[in-house]
Amino acid sequence: MNVKHYIAARAAKELKNGDIVNLGIGIPTLVADHIPPSIRVFLHSENGILGVGPSPDQDQLDPELVNAGKKPVTIKEGSSFFDSASSFAMIRGGHVTVSILGVLQIDAKGRIANWAVPGKSVLGVGGAMDLLEGSKKVIVTTMHVTDKGEPKLVKELTYPMTSERKVDLIITDLAVFAVEEDGLQLIELAPGISLDEVRQKTDAPFRIAESLRTNEVTV
Amino acid sequence: MNKLISYEEAVKKIKSGSRIMVGGFGLVGCPLGLVEALAKANVKDLEIISNNLGEPGRGLGMLVRQKQVKKAIGSYFTSNPEVVQAYQEKELEVELIPQGTMSEAIRAGGAGLGGFYTPVSVGTKIAENKEERILNGKKYVLQEPIKADFALIKAKKADQLGNLIYSKSARNFNPIMATAAEVVIAEVEDVVEVGQLSPEEIVTPHLYVDYIVVKGGN
Numbered sequence: 001m002n003v004k005h006y007i008a009a010r011a012a013k014e015l016k017n018g019d020i021v022n023l024g025i026g027i028p029t030l031v032a033d034h035i036p037p038s039i040r041v042f043l044h045s046e047n048g049i050l051g052v053g054p055s056p057d058q059d060q061l062d063p064e065l066v067n068a069g070k071k072p073v074t075i076k077e078g079s080s081f082f083d084s085a086s087s088f089a090m091i092r093g094g095h096v097t098v099s100i101l102g103v104l105q106i107d108a109k110g111r112i113a114n115w116a117v118p119g120k121s122v123l124g125v126g127g128a129m130d131l132l133e134g135s136k137k138v139i140v141t142t143m144h145v146t147d148k149g150e151p152k153l154v155k156e157l158t159y160p161m162t163s164e165r166k167v168d169l170i171i172t173d174l175a176v177f178a179v180e181e182d183g184l185q186l187i188e189l190a191p192g193i194s195l196d197e198v199r200q201k202t203d204a205p206f207r208i209a210e211s212l213r214t215n216e217v218t219v
Numbered sequence: 220m221n222k223l224i225s226y227e228e229a230v231k232k233i234k235s236g237s238r239i240m241v242g243g244f245g246l247v248g249c250p251l252g253l254v255e256a257l258a259k260a261n262v263k264d265l266e267i268i269s270n271n272l273g274e275p276g277r278g279l280g281m282l283v284r285q286k287q288v289k290k291a292i293g294s295y296f297t298s299n300p301e302v303v304q305a306y307q308e309k310e311l312e313v314e315l316i317p318q319g320t321m322s323e324a325i326r327a328g329g330a331g332l333g334g335f336y337t338p339v340s341v342g343t344k345i346a347e348n349k350e351e352r353i354l355n356g357k358k359y360v361l362q363e364p365i366k367a368d369f370a371l372i373k374a375k376k377a378d379q380l381g382n383l384i385y386s387k388s389a390r391n392f393n394p395i396m397a398t399a400a401e402v403v404i405a406e407v408e409d410v411v412e413v414g415q416l417s418p419e420e421i422v423t424p425h426l427y428v429d430y431i432v433v434k435g436g437n
Binding site for chain 1: 248270296307317340342387395
């Protein structure tokens, strides 16, 4: 099983018919491949598109049609184009229903860091802070630990925080956490993953939901 | 009232030390012909306001490579490693602004506003030196407007008056930058007679546009 596609498929289950959805770079981009055909959602791209479609075939590439990751895209019927100020007014103004974002770290309160790495020159923020501030619901999708095996869910952020706003849901290759008033709550385990493994690889404290279950998402 | 000029005439207006807005999201919607003409001109110490600084040696990346840029104001420069290098070697100053705050600051600049309070970046490193204010129980930071001496923008089509329409996601920062600079120069693919663009489709009305250069033309 491709774990990144598993994470994306689990995230896609959160989407509802009619949602306006902004997908970040990385795993979030894969969510588009897992949206159930029974619902219709509209993908917003902060460089000025509502109604983003799938990637084009090589012979259909249009250099003036890219997403926020600067990758070629297509548009769906009913799509529209707008300038950057309008696009971010949509985001900040709460008109984007769900943003699905990648993350470097998440703290015990559900606040995230996803724009800068300590010790490196901080030369890019892009739309990360705007999306976090304005989206009605924020879902983060991430591998549970870094490439070096370090937990990404930490007691306190050591990377610069992106926003004081907490995210709503955290989906990793091992588990799903809801962010509640009092902190993180483990609500699901990925298929084949034990509670012990999640405990071992999570630095942030979390509560275990009474309804904890193993989800049945497969890809 | 002829707004059509050549690339050379356009670039002659720009002096060293100018503050210049340049449209585009990466290379998409960037007025590449004007930037190339600027790279050939003997101007330096430029202050560039643009979301990114192109790619290594491409678009605004050319100006970085030739050390013509003194300061860059934008949201995302990490996509060009030469920018990171120039910054580390202290050849380039950088002011980082969240993309939505930047685009709104340019809009505010063009709309005659003294600034605005935004919730974006509150409590983060970016807001460290910004005035914070609580309005209706929520925290905001003050963002001042952004204006420039010049705006170099890219549009798909102009009419002879300077009304502009854009192409797809190449629109991005161009229409707002058209409102926020003393001198606005638009690079276009094509110029049509007045009346050939529908009033309903015009995105940038001509009053914002000072000069037009036609892509590939002289």
